[in-house]
Amino acid sequence: MELVVKELGVARGGVRVLEGLSFVLGAGQALILRGPNGSGKTTLLRVLAGLQPSVAGRISVSRDSVAYASHADGIKGQLSVAENLHFWARLHAERDITRALEAFDLRALQDRLAGALSAGQKRRLGLARLMVTGRPLWLLDEPTVSLDSEAVALFGAAIEAHLQRGGMAVIATHIDLGLTSARVLDVTPFRARRPVGDAFDEAFL
């Protein structure tokens, strides 16, 4: 599988943010998105995830190849850690949650209610969810928020393992995840020069 992005234009709130953005990502590859605050990294990820339409260009992957982790962890506080993972696993026709529990050091917490986890533990659970989706393309928006350095290392290893299995990842992050083979794409040069839009994306904010 390959992610091909061609001459992509994206907008937020009716304002064009990025334009003319192209890249190709192959199986086993990761792309780190960089750029200052407000430069459009989140908007780009939302468009790649199919959460809002693009305003120009094309994207080769379908929505069901994508697992998206946004700023919100999306966990269910009334369910235990293991129940949360089982829920997502079942949703994606996967069965095994052991690998995800181990990868994010959640074994000792598996019976704890997710609502009673610390911010960093919640984040670890939110990221462990990616592993039980079975989806090849991980889209990650500032995934390391609240994580301590040990958890960042676990997360880096989980991404490496995903790439080894032929997966792909596009990650907006300001910190070094230690992914030696990852390419970096600075979105700054793709800032839209014509910031007028048609408010088409407003329904998707």
Ligand SMILES: Nc1ncnc2c1ncn2[C@@H]1O[C@H](COP(=O)(O)OP(=O)(O)OP(=O)(O)O)[C@@H](O)[C@H]1O
């Ligand atoms: N809900 C919204 N409604 C309207 N405009 C928005 C909304 N969210 C973001 N924007 C604007 O869209 C532009 C791109 O924002 P985006 O969140 O994609 O940037 P970013 O590179 O991810 O920033 P950061 O590094 O701060 O997370 C910014 O000018 C921002 O102010």
